[in-house]
Amino acid sequence: MGRLTPTVPLLAALLRMLSASTLEDGDTDETVVSYKGYQLIRVFPMDGPQVDLVRSLVDKEEQVTLWSRHFAPSRGVDTYRRNQSSAADLLTSPQVKGTVVDYLDTHHIAHLVLIQDLQTAIESENPPMEPEEEEWENRGGHRLSWTRYHRHKDIDSYLDYLANTYTDICQTEIIGKSSQGRDLKLLKVSTGGKGKPAIWIDGGIHAREWISPATVTYILLHLVEFRDQHSELLDSVDWYILPLANPDGYEYSHSTDRLWRKTRSRVGGSRRGSGCYGVDPNRNWDFHWAPGSPSDSCREDFSGPRAFSEPETRAMSEFILSRQGEIKVYLTVHSYSQMWLVPWGYKEEKPRDYYDMYTLAEKGVEALEAIRGTDYLLGTAAELLYTAPGGSDDWAKGVAGIKYSYSIELPDTGDYGFVLPANQIEPVGQETWAAVKAIATHFADGHN
Template identity: 35%
Template sequence: MRLLIIYICIAVWALADAKVSYHGFQMYDVVPKTNLQLRILQEIYKEAKQDEIDFWVPPRGINIPVQISLPPKSELVGTFRLVGMDTRLVIDDVQHYIDQQNKVDLKFSPQGKAAPFNYGEYHNLSAINDWITNITTVYASMTKVIEVGKSFEGRSIRLIQIDTGKVKQKNGFFMEGGIHAREWISPATVIYMTGQMLDRYGIDAKITDIVDSYTWYILPVFNVDGYAYTWTTDRNWRKTRSKHGACYGVDPNRNWDYEWCKEGASKEPCSDTYCGPSAFSEVEVKAVADFISMHKDTIKAFIDFHSYSQLWMTPWGYTKKLPADYEDQNAGAKAACDALQVDYGTKYEHGSIANIIYEASGSSADWTYGAEKIKYSYGVELRDKGKYGFLLPAEEIIPSGKETLEALKALCTYVFHH
C-alpha cells in the first residue's frame, strides 16, 4: 500500500509538471455591438481562469474586437453567435502555431560577432543567458553584466549595461523585454536591437551616435521564471510564478507601486491581471524598481516592450486623463512611429495607454513617470495586429527588430534634444 501511494504521488507530480497542450484550442475575434454584449464579455473575462478561457485582447468597448482563445468544442462560440456578436475564427489550432514558432527561417538568420547566435529564432532562457555572457565578453570594453536581483524561483535577473565613456551628458536609457512571459517577440526584439547596437557600433553612424549619447540599461528578460515556464510547461503563461493560495503568479505589470490595483487590475489570484497581495510583492518587480530608483537622476527614457497590437503608448495607464507632459511624450512616440514604418510599412498608433488600449493600473510606465519622474516613459506593443497574436512566427523577429531599432533611433534623438 505504501508503495502504491508513492507511485500515485509520483504520477500526480508528473502530471502537474506535464507540458500543456493546446491542440484543438481556437482563437476567435468576437465583436460586441451592444452594451449588453459588452457586459457579457466583461463578466466572462472576470471569471476566466488560467489555461482554459484565455483573453488575448480583453473587452474594451462596443465595436472593438476581443480576441479569445477557447478550448476544443467550447459552447461559448455558440453563445456569442446566439446573442448576436460577430464571431470570426482566426487561429484554428493554437498548438500548431506554437509548434511553428520554433521553426527557423534561414534567410533571416544573421550571426553576431559575439558567438554563434541566430537572431532570427526564439531562444530559451539558458540560450539567452549564454548570449548575454558572450556578447559582454566580446565587448568587454563597453559593456558589463549586472544582476539586478533573483527571481522567486532563484533565477538571476541579468541586465546589460552599455557605456562607451563618451556619454555627452548624464543621460541614461532603460529598456526591458519579457515582463509578460508569453510575449516572446519582446525579448527577441530587445536582443536583436542590443546585438545591432554593439555589432554596428563604429560602423553605422546613427547607431554609434545613440550608443554614445546614453548609458544603456537593457534587460532582455524581466520575468525570468515565467519565461522559462513558457518553454518547459505552458507556452501561454503570462504571470510570475509566485504562489497565492490555489493559484500561481502575479501580473508583473500590475504590481508597481503607483495607483496600484485600481482600474484594469484584479484582486483575484487566478486572474491573468492579478495585482498581487501588495504593491511590489513580486521580488522581480521590486528588484528592477530598486535598480531604476538608484539611477533615476540619470535615466531620461524608459521603454517596456510587450506584444501585441502595434502601439507606442505613453502614461497614464490608470486613468484616461492625460498627464502634464503628454504633448512632449506623445511627440516622442510620433517620431518613433514615423521612423518605424519606413522599412516595412508597419503602422503603429500612439497615445496614452488608457486611451488607446485599456486602463491598467500599477504599470511600469506609470511608475517610472509618476513616481520616479522619468518624463519619457513608454509601453510599446510590438507586432502584430492579431493574425498571430502572441504566437508571431520566428520569421518576423528580424523585421520587428529592424523597424523597432529605427523607432528607437528616432526616439533617442528626440529625447536627447528635449
Template identity: 40%
Template sequence: MGSLTKTVVLLCVISSVLCTPFINKLQPGQEWPTRSSVKQPYHQFDEIENGTISDTVATEVAAQEEKAPENNKPKVKEDDVERIDYSGAQVWKVSTKKSNAHRVINQLASEKLIASWGGNHTSIDILVKPKAVENVTATLKNKDIAYYIMIEDLQQRIDEENPPLDENELELQDRRGHRMTWKQYHRLEDIHGFLDYLAKTYPSIVSVNSIGKSHEGRDLKVLRISDGKKTNKAVFIDGGIHAREWISPAVVTYFINQFAENFDVESDDIRNIDWYFLPVVNPDGYEYTHKTDRLWRKNRRGFGGCAGADLNRNFGYQWGGKGASRYPCSEIYRGSGPFSEPESKAIAQFFKSTGADFSAYLTYHSYGQYLLYPWGYDNALPPDHKNLETVGKMMAQAIQKTGGSEYKVGSSSGLLYPAAGGSDDWAKSLNIKYTYTIELSDTGRYGFVLPASYIEPVARENLAGLRVLASQVNKE
C-alpha cells in the same frame, strides 16, 4: 500543475548597484554610476475594492477556482515534463461594439468556456476552449455579436512557432561564440550566455550586473552599453515582463546586439547614451512557457492554490486600482502589495540606488502594434502628453517606413483600457520624461505565438523607432 512549493529565494537587497560582481572589469572612468538618492514619488496604496479587474472586460472567473488555472487544462507529457496541450483551442476576435457584448463575454468566461487574450475599446481577442467551440459559436450568433476566427488550432500554431535551426545556423552559432541567432526563440540560458559573451568580448563598453533574483532564484541580468562619457544621457529598456510574450526579449536582445557589435560606427545619438537593458524581467515565467504552458503570463510565486502575480500590475504607483485584480487566480492579480514580487522590487531598488539620471524608459510587450504612453491607471494624461504623442508618432512613422507595420499611438488607458500598477506609470512617476510601452507585432493573426521568422523584421523596424527616440533624448 498546482502552485510551486519551492523555497522562496531571498531577493538580493541592493545597497548599491554592485550587488554582485561584474563579469568583466571596465576601464577607469567607465564604472556603473555610483549610488545616489533618487526621490521616490508618493504612492497611493489604498486598495480599490470594486475597480475594473480585467484587461478588457470585468471578469473574475479564475477567482472562483480552487486550484491553479493550469490544472484545468489538458496536458501531454514530453521529455518528462507535463506540457499544456492546446489542441483544438481557437482564438477569435470578437466585436464589442454592441452594448450587450461585454455581458455576454463575461458570461462565457464565468462558464469557463473562454479566456481573454487582450483587446481594445472595439474588440476583444478570446481563447475558445476546444470543447466549447460549438457552444460559444451558438451564443454569439444568437446575440448577433460579430466575430471571426484568427487561429483555428492553437496547438498547431504553437508547434510551428519555433522550428529548430538548420545546419548552417548551427554552424554559425559555434563560430560566433554564443547561441543567439534571432531566427529562433531562445531559452533563458542562451540569453544570459549572450549577455555574458558580450561583456567578455567588449569590456570597454559592455558590462553585466545582476540586480536581484527571481522567486525561483534566477538572475535578473542588466546589461549596460556605455563609453563612459560623463555627459551621456541614460535610457532603460526592458522586456519579458509577461512570460508568454516571446517576441519581447527577442527584440530587446536584437537591440543589444546591434549596439554592442557596431558601437564604433554607430551615430552620436547612440554613442552619447548609457543604455541599460533588462531583456527578461520574468525569467521564471519565461522558462515555464518553454517547459510547461506556452501561454503562461505571470511570475511563478505561489498564492494559496494559485500561482503567479502579474508583474505589470505590481509596481507601486497607483497600485491596486482599475484593471488590477485582488484575486490570486486572476491573470491580472496585482500581488499582495506594491512591489511584493522580487522581480518588480529589484527594478525599483535598482532605480532608487543608481546614479543614472534616466531620460527614457521603454518596456516592450506584445501584441497589438501600439505605442503607448502614461497614464495607464485611469483615463488621465500627464502634463507633457502632447510631447509624448509627438515623439511617439515620430517613432511610429520610422517603424512604418522601415518595415511597413502601422503602430497606433496614444495613452494606455485612452487607446486600450485602464490598468493600474504598470511599470510605465511608475517610471513616469519618477519624472522620467519619455516613458512608453510598446506592444509589438502582430495585430492578432498569430498573437502571442508569433513565428520566429518574424523576429528580425519586427526587431529591425522597431530599432528604427528606437533611433528616433535616441535622437530626441539627445536634443533635450
C-alpha cells in the same frame, strides 16, 4: 539536459534546491499543457451592451480567456490613427467552442476565427536549433540567433558574450534574482563619461510574449555589434537593457505552458494543489497599485499580495531609482497589438506634459512605420485598451519621474497573437530598432 522526474515530493523539492540545471529546464513534475483544438476567436462588439455581453461571457465561462481587447470608445480625437474597430480576442477551449459561437450568434455579435488550432500554431512557431548554432557556442561564442526563439540561458550567455567581447562599452550587472533564483542580468552600454542621458529598455515582463526578449536582444545586436553605423547614439546616450525581466515565467512558457503570463512565485500561501502560482508583473508596481484578494491568485492579472511582492519588479524598480535623474526614457516591450502606449494607464486623464511625450513617441512610430509600413496606434492605454493599475510605465513616470515612459506592444494584431512565428523576429526587430534609434537621436541632438 534531460528532465528529472522523481516521484517523492520531498526529494523533488530537494533536487530543485540543489540542481540549478534542473531549474533551467523548468518545473520538473508538470506535464506539458496542450492547446489542441483551442481556437482564437475575434469578436466585434458594436456598442456598450454588446461589450457587456462579451465581458460577461469571459467572466462566466472559465474556458474562455481574453487575449487582447480594444474596447476603445470611438473618440479618436487625438489618437494617432484609428484603423481598427473595437474588438476582443478570445481563446476558447474545444469543449465550449460551440456554446460560445451560439452565444455570439444569438446576440448578433460579429466574430471570426483567427487561429483554427492553437496547438498547431505553437508547434510550427519555433524551428529547431541549427547545428551551426550549437557549434558556434562550442567555439566560445554564443548561440543566440534571430531566426528562432531561445531559452533563458542562451539570452543570458549572449549578454556575457557582449560584455566579454566589447569590454570597452559593455558591462553586465545582476540587479537581483527571480523567485526561483535566476539572475536578472542587465547590460549597460556606455562609452563612459558623466552626465549623459540614459535610455532603459526591458523585455519579457510577460512570459508568453516571446517576441519581446527576441526584439530587445535584436536591439542589443545592432546597438553594440553594429556600433560603427550609429556611433553618435553611443557617444551621447547610455543604455540600460534588461532583455528578460521575468525569466522564471519565460522558462515555464517554454517547458510547460506556452501561454504562461505571470511570474512563478508562490502566492496566497499556495502549496501544490491549492491556490495558484505567480503574479502579473505588470500589475505589481507601487503606483496606484490595486490589491487583489488571495482568491484572485489564479487570475492572469493577479496584482499580488502587496505592491512589489515580486523580487523581479522590486529589483527593477530599485535599479531605476538608483539612476534617478539619469534615465530619461523608460521603454517596456510587450506584445501583441501594434500599439505605442503613453501613460497614464491607470486612469483616463493624461499627464500635464502629454504633448511632449506624444510628440517624441510620434517620431518613434513614424520611423518604425517607414521600414515596412506596419501600422501602429499611438495613445494612452486607457484610450486604446483599458485602464489597468500597477503598470511599470506608470510607475516609471509617476514615481521615478522619467518624463518619457512608454509601453510598446509589438506585432502582430492577432493573426498569431502571442504565438508569432520566429521568422517575424528579424522584421519586427528592424522596425523596432528604427523606432528606438529615432528616440535616442532626439537626445543625441542635445534635447532633454
